[in-house]
Amino acid sequence: MQIHEDLTLVEVAAIISDALTKAGITAVLSGGSAATVYSENEYQSDDLDFISPASHQSLSEIMTKLGFSKQGRSFVHPNTYYFVEFPTSPIMIGNQYINYQECIIQQINELELRILTPTLCVMDRLAGFIIGVIAKI
Numbered sequence: 001m002q003i004h005e006d007l008t009l010v011e012v013a014a015i016i017s018d019a020l021t022k023a024g025i026t027a028v029l030s031g032g033s034a035a036t037v038y039s040e041n042e043y044q045s046d047d048l049d050f051i052s053p054a055s056h057q058s059l060s061e062i063m064t065k066l067g068f069s070k071q072g073r074s075f076v077h078p079n080t081y082y083f084v085e086f087p088t089s090p091i092m093i094g095n096q097y098i099n100y101q102e103c104i105i106q107q108i109n110e111l112e113l114r115i116l117t118p119t120l121c122v123m124d125r126l127a128g129f130i131i132g133v134i135a136k137i
Contacts, residue, residue: 001015001111003015004080005081007080008041009037009044011108011109012082013033014106014108014112015066015111016048017029017112017114018111019062021114025054026054028103028116030121030124031047033045033047034115047084048085049084049086049087050086051089060075063084073085094131103120
């Protein structure tokens with residue numbers, strides 16, 4: 001499936017996740033983009049955060065094959081306004097390590113999207129909020 005401007009965040013995420021999986025790379029959708037998936041677009045994110053233990057070079061190769069180019073810390077694609085980042089591995093919520101096997105795979109049409117569970121997604125959003133509040137004190 002080609003990336004084009006009419007695709008939703010979920011569809012773009014599924015294309016990326018499926019391509020990474022087929023290349024033997026484990027990458028889990030997290031952050032605000034996972035919240036967008038579970039809220040059925042009630043919460044909107046413009047970036048896709050995938051956490052992966054893979055090397056930057058391996059990730060870059062797959063992203064380039066999908067039509068993305070590197071721009072700073074992000075990958076951008078000319079046919080979508082969503083940009084992609086690969087935050088540092090491992091998956092952490094607050095100071096708790098999350099095992100990649102604790103995440104789930106959602107079927108999006110014929111594609112597989114590896115994503116935090118709904119519970120882990122809520123924990124991630126709450127941890128981010130609390131850390132933000134503490135930083136302001």
